Amino acid sequence: MVWLFRLGIYLVGGLTAWQVLQGTEPVGGILSHKALALDSANGMVFGVCSGLSNYTGIDVTMIRFLWVAAVFYRGAGVALYILAFLIMPVLER
Numbered sequence: 620m621v622w623l624f625r626l627g628i629y630l631v632g633g634l635t636a637w638q639v640l641q642g643t644e645p646v647g648g649i650l651s652h653k654a655l656a657l658d659s660a661n662g663m664v665f666g667v668c669s670g671l672s673n674y675t676g677i678d679v680t681m682i683r684f685l686w687v688a689a690v691f692y693r694g695a696g697v698a699l700y701i702l703a704f705l706i707m708p709v710l711e712r
Contacts, residue, residue: 667703
């Protein structure tokens with residue numbers, strides 16, 4: 620069961636990284652046509668989960684749940700959260 624969870628995380632992370640590195644606009648499906656950016660106005664800590672929710676269209680509660688699960692799984696979520704905060708630009712309104 621854990622391998623299925625890890626596979627899902629790797630696939631979603633790989634898809635997001637691929638689209639960010641390619642610099643292309645996401646087309647349909649689960650991703651919307653918005654830019655990946657921090658959303659500190661709606662965020663709880665730095666706005667990483669809220670910005671990722673705006674970008675993917677997935678409910679922010681589900682993203683936060685998955686991020687907390689990643690924190691408890693070998694602490695990878697903490698490093699990824701800090702890395703995402705440093706890389707993602709601030710959402711301009």
